[in-house]
Amino acid sequence: MGAVLSAGGRLFVGVVVGAATAVAELAFLGWAALVVLIELTRGRRPTAIERPARHLVEVQRWRIAAFLPGGGAVDALDDYTERRAVAYLAIRWAVGLLGGFVALLFLYGLGTGAVWARDLFVGRSSALLVGAQVVGGLVLLFLAVQGFLGVAALDRWLAGRLLVPGDRARYERRISELAASRAGVVAAVDAERRRIERDLHDGVQQRLVALGLLLGQARRGTDRDRSDELVRQAHDEAREILAELRDVAWRAYPADLDNLGLAEALSRVAERGGVPVSVDCPVDRLPSAVETAAYFVVSEAVTNAAKHAPDSRVTVTVGRIEQGVRVTVTDDGPGGADPSGGGLSGLARRAAALDGSLIVDSPPGGPTTVTAVLPCA
Template sequence: MVFRSGSVQAMVGMLGAAGRLFVGVSVGAAIAFAELAFLGWAALVTLFGLIRGRRPDGIERPARHLVEVSRWRIAAFLPGGDEVEHLDDYPGRRAVAYLSARWLVGLLGGLVALLFLYGLGTGAVWARDLFVGRSSALLVVSQVIGGLVLLFLAVQGFLGVAALDRWLARRLLLPSDRARYERRISELAASRAGVVAAVDAERRRIERDLHDGVQQRLVALGLLLGQARRTTDRQRSDDLVGQAHDEAREILAELRDVAWRAYPADLDNLGLAEALARVAERAGGSVTVDCRVGRLPSAVETAAYFVVSEAVTNAAKHARDSRVRVVVGGGGGQAGPTVRVTVTDDGPGGADPAGGGLSGLARRVAALDGSFAVDSPPGGPTSVTAELPCPSGSSSAAAVPLPRSDGAR
């Protein structure tokens, strides 16, 4: 019973794949006529432009529209067409070149589809003659053998047209290896420069915190101790020492705060979930954290932590009394598993992605080959999203329990 069920499912799957292949090739044949019409119109526009001494304009945009239709068809119906599904960075001239060659493949696919339909019609006539007794046994055998041969040729024709369609899209739309390498080098150079800038900005922030906060308090502490040493009044000396003790405690707390903002120790010791819980506690507002991942690689945890910390700080600064929701969860993409970090607040919106804090986060995420996006329309809400690549097996599938913070603690 299991074998029969599996066989039926396999047969249904094969028929479904064959049906999608037939539809994809047939739709490609229909699109070929639209591509021919476009090429004729483009030739006329180019000719008139040359006569008038002007560069032909307005050709590339409709070409891209036609290419997008063909790209969708390849990804949706043809086997192995997933590689062109997210293709969106090809130039307009490549689109025109692709259409100039694609219509031939489309017409070839249409011819194969017509021959297949003709074979089906002929088979139906043979079956009718067999049932009414007009065909002899020898003729029936020869017709069956010929039909199977034609069916095999038709299937090979469909597969060949599909392979040619995919190859043409890869050859004329996808960037070359050299172009991909050059783009990757540019991305790495920009990412490295961004990381250096982010590190310098973080150093300046720490220096400013130490200079404006801790250093000033240390000066005050020194003055208090100096007064305590110089005074001859015992009660006055005890009061000054008490004030100095309180000031020392404040300095210690501020130093811990500066160290925490530079890099939280809980991130290494207890993990991302506990570090985010501390962020929620220190935010002083309504912050809800939902962390659905376990321990991650150190670089991923660090980037996720600072995305949340900076986004929550911005919400507290620019959207007072807003409710902030933090969600950290696993995801999957073409490049493999990812960790998705989303911070949303119901503030007035209008956040500037080019601002110092958010642009620094974008550079930090880009250094890990991740993606970073800010959606903050006027009137809100504001949503900050980061996708961080995560090696397979490093993220726990189970959610990590995390206490929620719904206000200052």
């Protein structure tokens, strides 16, 4: 019973707030008509109404999602255009006023019921008359409840009908997203190739030159002890070259990801992170592309924490969600990470290529949280 009363109260508040905002929408439409008329006479595009229209629509989205039953889906309609927002407001005010009329009838019915109860209490009405009034009141209450539910359903339908883009707009947006993600992937691949080339040139290649010089000196030397020392140095250099080559290969693509899975690969990242890292990855094997993206999200975030917040602690959490996986990396450093930086923007492009998303929350003072949502086919 308490849940029913709570839901009814939210519905009543939602309809009343919708009626109040309908008045604001009517005022906006009158002002917008005047602005459009003035701007068109001056030969300019009327852009001044776009921002207020979006603000009013955002209020309606919040109201429907917060108070009306089944309104949670409306909260996801965030890709509407300003033109659709104005069209929605041009019709929604009528629904709001209708809801206000239903609310007034409901309040009038409650007031009339209170008067009937008072008359019965003071003996002004007979029990038979009050019984007939109660039956009529229950019928009116049923009609009022149906009116509230009908207004709520109409509100939801109108938002879904006018704020959702058409098929053509969705296709065009999807094509733009695919083109952008493809360009981003190409840019990320090029950047990774340049990084590998730089690592090989500045690290491995220089060590190979040094190794060649040591072996050359050992070959030309006449002092046996000196030659043995040079060979020992060459052997140490070869071991360091091998370790650096493995490091370059690991950063390009870790073999453990294919052989042992994501959890083991992330444990290696924690060991090599340079800062204390705790990993919670209870998921089973994922599609290869998803595992790769999740791995690089964690690797880049841990690397950034070690570079910009060397005294921080990092927490990595990988968990299943509906039709996908969520990767969260949090450090208690000073914050201020730039999402448009090369590393994080590359991760965002990698996630977008899988129809996923990457969110960076790093307020000044910390903490920094990098969250990637990656769908799994």
